[in-house]
Amino acid sequence: MGQLASKVIRKANRFNVENRAHRVLEREKPTPAPKFDSNLRDMERTLELDPKFVDKLNAKDATLDSRLKDVYVTSQDRFIKRVQERQAAEAAADTKEERVLPKDRKTPEDFEYGYLEPTRVTPGRCTLRQALQFINDHQLDPESWPVNKIANEYKLKEPHVENILHYFKTFNVYIPDQKYKDTLLTQAKQQFIENKSDSSK
Template identity: 30%
Template structure:
């Protein structure tokens, strides 16, 4: 009921109020910001640009640039793939549907799948898959292999018991 009364007062004499507002004099817009004129070709600005700046000229003289013959670098690039082939090894793990198509990996490096397989093999059969054998199999450095096997343990879950008996515990199902 209150909405009807409020709407009646709000819409009372609406057309007359609209015409009165529209017939009022419109306020003038604020003046635009003055934009400076671009310099003419014969003005002082273009002359100052053309003048030689001695301190900058001295700084440019102090710059020394060395360049090499591009033909020599092109020959080195042609020989590079042959040198890299001896440094590469085929992958040991086949990943079905692998999008990037890695067929060989640099010596001393592992793919993620190879790393997971090597770490898992060592975890399940430490007598068979020793750090020496893994380093030899994947062409790795023995020290790095030993450190990786010591510090990266995949798929090991440790449940730490709570300090108090009232704390929530994970129930084995």
């Protein structure tokens, strides 16, 4: 229903468009758009200052007209020349022999931490390698590597270093003692046997 209505409205708007356009163009002067009050006040002020302002606007200024006639534009078609040069270069590149493929087709080795480390570190920041280093140093010997020493050496803020050391730790490998493991196993066996004997009674 909506499509049908829009088609009818469109046809009604376009009916006799050409004749209506000719009628508008044949009018002596189109009706000017209404002006704002502020614009009218500005026009009144300019007329008070210069009563011949409207005559100056409507009169043709010969000096401005002569200056306008002196202005001219020249074109050298540089864009077209550039396009032609580019097309010629592409055609010449097509005719050249194909480039030799590289001999070494191995994939490049991955970086140690999965990304290329920066060579220069801005103050207030540290690389992953540096962070792991001072976390490890602090874990191994917290007295010789306190927070203020780490902050001074790596140019970091002390609260940031405290948070890093509090929330991040390096992995430690714990190898249990074999004797302790054996004692735990024997204790577990004894408990299992006792529980089994109690349940059978």
